[in-house]
Amino acid sequence: MNWILPTPRGVFFSLAAVGGIGVALINVGLGTALAAASLTGIVLSSFFIALFSLYFIKIERSPGRDGNRGSTLPMPLVITNHGIFFRQALVVSEKIPFAPGGLHRCAAPPLKPREKILFNRNVPIMRRGFFSLQNIVLIGGDPAGLFARRRTFKIPTEVMISPEIVELRDLPLQVQGRSILSPEGRPLGISGQGQEFFGIREYRPSDGLRFIDWKSTASKRKLMVKEFEAGSIDQITLMLDCEAKLTGRDREESNFEFLTKIAASIFHNMSELYCRVQFIGFDQNGKRIRVRGEASGVYQEVMDALSTIEPGKGKLTELLDEAPNLIYPDSIFYCLSMSENATIRKQLEELAANRIEVRWIFAPREYFPIIDPEQPRVIKKAVPEQPGGWLKPLTVNFNTKLREALCREQNN
Numbered sequence: 001m002n003w004i005l006p007t008p009r010g011v012f013f014s015l016a017a018v019g020g021i022g023v024a025l026i027n028v029g030l031g032t033a034l035a036a037a038s039l040t041g042i043v044l045s046s047f048f049i050a051l052f053s054l055y056f057i058k059i060e061r062s063p064g065r066d067g068n069r070g071s072t073l074p075m076p077l078v079i080t081n082h083g084i085f086f087r088q089a090l091v092v093s094e095k096i097p098f099a100p101g102g103l104h105r106c107a108a109p110p111l112k113p114r115e116k117i118l119f120n121r122n123v124p125i126m127r128r129g130f131f132s133l134q135n136i137v138l139i140g141g142d143p144a145g146l147f148a149r150r151r152t153f154k155i156p157t158e159v160m161i162s163p164e165i166v167e168l169r170d171l172p173l174q175v176q177g178r179s180i181l182s183p184e185g186r187p188l189g190i191s192g193q194g195q196e197f198f199g200i201r202e203y204r205p206s207d208g209l210r211f212i213d214w215k216s217t218a219s220k221r222k223l224m225v226k227e228f229e230a231g232s233i234d235q236i237t238l239m240l241d242c243e244a245k246l247t248g249r250d251r252e253e254s255n256f257e258f259l260t261k262i263a264a265s266i267f268h269n270m271s272e273l274y275c276r277v278q279f280i281g282f283d284q285n286g287k288r289i290r291v292r293g294e295a296s297g298v299y300q301e302v303m304d305a306l307s308t309i310e311p312g313k314g315k316l317t318e319l320l321d322e323a324p325n326l327i328y329p330d331s332i333f334y335c336l337s338m339s340e341n342a343t344i345r346k347q348l349e350e351l352a353a354n355r356i357e358v359r360w361i362f363a364p365r366e367y368f369p370i371i372d373p374e375q376p377r378v379i380k381k382a383v384p385e386q387p388g389g390w391l392k393p394l395t396v397n398f399n400t401k402l403r404e405a406l407c408r409e410q411n412n
Contacts, residue, residue, distance in 0.1 A: 004147055046146040050146070073161075078116065090107070091138070094135070127161065128162060128164075135153065238266060239335050240259060259361070323351055348360055360394065361406075
């Protein structure tokens with residue numbers, strides 16, 4: 001829709017012009033006539049300038065890319081002035097669901113005659129998901145700011161926003177003395193693991209101090225350790241709790257979104273290593289999702305699933321009932337849950353008894369209160385620990401630092 005409307009200032013001047021004409025008709029005189037003519041001239045000239053302000057302006061989307069929640073997404077535009085006159089600054093407005101408030105506006109610079117510019121927009125990303133964008137609105141006007149002209153350009157595009165990713169370089173991945181392979185396909189263990197010497201690498205918190213190579217440490221001025229080859233490939237499985245009634249009320253900062261960020265961060269770390277992974281969850285309709293394969297090969301499929309997954313009908317206990325048939329022994333199993341009870345603990349302990357290393361992460365909705373701009377975000381009541389069982393979860397909240405929590409917890 002292309003239309004022109006007065007601004008609040010324009011309404012005031014228009015009323016003043018009408019009033020001036022009325023006064024000039026009642027009290028005929030040179031002064032009243034000049035005042036009425038001046039006001040009317042300003043209003044009419046501003047109207048026609050605004051009316052033609054967007055003629056001969058063309059806008060196109062420049063090739064963009066997908067993004068990650070918590071970052072900014074470049075969404076460049078190509079704006080061309082096909083006219084022979086200078087154009088004043090324009091406002092570019094677009095409904096973008098993942099932007100703060102769902103609407104993004106910014107000012108484009110003035111254009112010279114026949115000028116084409118690449119206008120860079122950096123949009124903050126607040127939501128993950130798959131989004132279909134349609135219209136871009138240009139808003140022009142007159143130098144006096146009395147009228148605003150809007151022109152809509154239909155330029156459809158699609159954007160995939162993945163969950164926020166936290167680097168977890170120090171995430172320990174050893175199972176009973178074994179380790180996954182390096183990006184080159186070599187089965188690398190922790191320092192001192194295996195039989196044949198492989199090389200020297202930088203120290204990680206999970207390494208033993210007795211394997212530090214002091215000569216390399218002195219030359220490189222940072223801790224270096226001796227590394228040996230190991231003899232097996234690890235399997236890593238991650239299961240995500242998707243039950244809607246356990247999800248917090250804050251759409252962008254709920255416990256479910258936090259667990260999704262954990263899952264994306266773990267799979268991002270896995271994508272650079274030679275191992276097999278699988279992701280298990282539910283879609284919004286309660287249908288089971290299962291993606292598995294070599295880490296780098298299925299990474300994009302897993303990230304697409306995590307980008308669009310939403311809480312629904314499926315229950316974690318239903319997935320855990322099938323877990324013994326889906327998870328290999330001598331592997332790592334991440335269980336990301338929004339509830340803690342005796343049934344879940346029993347199911348996980350049975351898996352652990354089957355030579356599966358269970359890493360249970362629990363995000364209760366009480367620890368992710370809704371954001372109130374007028375009050376600080378605080379946890380009002382602690383979730384009581386469930387009695388019984390030997391397996392305890394790592395409980396996280398909205399303020400948990402993932403890298404510190406996950407790496408420290410597994411190293412202990």
